[in-house]
Amino acid sequence: MAKPMSAAQFAAALRAEGVTVVEVGDWERHNRNHMGPWGPVNGVMIHHTVTSGTANTVALCRDGHSALPGPLCHGVIAKDGRVHLVGYGRANHAGLGDPDVLAAVIAERPAPHDDEASVDGNRHFYGFECENLGDGQDPWPDVQLEAIERVAAAICRHHGWGPLSVIGHLEWQPGKVDPRGFGMDWLRARIADRLKTSKPAPLPKPKKPVVDLSKLVAAARSNPKASGTPVTYGGVRIVEAALVNAGYLSKAYSDGHFGSATVDAYAKWQRHLGYSGSAADGIPGMTSLTQLGRAHGFEVVT
Template sequence: MATPLTADQLLAALRAEGVTVVEHRAWRTHNRDHVGAWGPVNGVMIHHTVSSGSAASVELCYNGYSGLPGPLCHGVIDKEGVVHLVGNGRANHAGGGDPDVLRAVVAENYGDRPPAPDEHQGSAGAVDGNARFYGFECVNLGDGADPWPDAQLDAVERASAAICRAHAWGAKSVIGHLEWSDQKSDPRGFTMPDLRRRIAARLAAAPTKAPAANPSKTPGSTSPGAPRLQPFPGAEFFTASTSSPVITAMGRRLVAEGCSAYAVGPGPRWSEADRRSYAKWQRKLGFRGSDADGVPGRASWNALKVPYVR
């Protein structure tokens, strides 16, 4: 049992383990602490999102949905190995689960797998997992066919190891949602015993640097054979007074993505046509309401992959 990491401690632990991190919106104060306990914490739980696309999945996990408010985890791990932090505190990810599993995780005394669960959210003997586990949602359809790229599995391993190292836990403090509740099947596509073996090997050594993230997630960076991409200039850049080749490059990408609302152009000065075109792009990514207002945000900008211009 341990006191939860602060936002700064969590961020530092992830970065020390070589994780590429994106801080999403107000994640540091985004939680469900007002409805229940957060801590003492006992482990890490891994999930799949049953969704596709980084930007849309991150927004889903940040906001939640009707009947299950966000955050739905603490971090979203995308297919390129980037961890998007979306919550700090109690999150709606684990739900009710088996007390025998919790005891086995605390003691770290099980074999390849913890005891099979026979409790779930709402069952008589269930215990509250949202108070006890950090949660990572991994972008995957969960159908057994959607691939798990090496970069994503490496990030799952690193993020889990980072929290275990910070709390002096072993790899058996990391479980899948399917090992917690008898009604869950996630994560699907790799096995938790294999993941725990990888985490154990990592914890036995000093932290190492991760492979370079995709340049769309690391603004301005390059990798062999990949074009350099334009860093996100900040939402305040997109006003009527802005005239820049960056706006033209953005507009050309929007046209290429089938999101044009241009009668003429695109051109270098930010315009209403740019805003309406960008709103189409946001909706294509799955954003809705005020999140699809046509003003670029970091997640949608990175997904657009605007070529670098001087």
């Protein structure tokens, strides 16, 4: 049982464990605290998303949907091992669960079978959604599994918890199957080994996608939605995904066309950087694009 970390402590703990962190929009203040308390915290809960595509997954976990408002977790662990922070505080991820399981997590002993749903897990657990279809066939890349291990170990290390403080959603709430594709006992064994080390080694640096500035500018200036002539470059999709992650573009407009919605979103990003007037025209330039890439994991070439 512990007081939740501050948002700054949370991000710092993950980075200290070697996790590659992507901060999405106003994640530090995005929460459901108006619906109930956040804390004391007792453990870490792991989920799978039943989605594919990192940009869409991150947007869904940040915003939620009409039946389940976001954030749906604190961090999204993508297939490339990056951890996208989408909210901090109370999040809609755990739901009601078994009080006997919570008691076992607090006591750090093996959890019993979950056969009841009466305790508010959103109050008591850090939650991570892992990008996977959850069908038992979608692969779990090694770099993603290592990121899950590191994330859980980082939180346990900060609070002085052991690996039995980490559970899967399937161990908390009757009828849940996530995470599907690896065993929680297997994961806890890896976490236990990691917690024996005092200086965790960093994760291998993920390969960054590359955006060609000249092609991106051509796409932006063509305004394909206005002209009716689609101009699609791989770089447009990468930049749109970054704008979605940053909270400036709706995922509905992340379509590979640098149309008016994307231009408006990019102009908001420019204004965020301090540009004004004609300088915030929504057309990517080297400085603003490089900064967007640094924040959201891509490189720029000319």
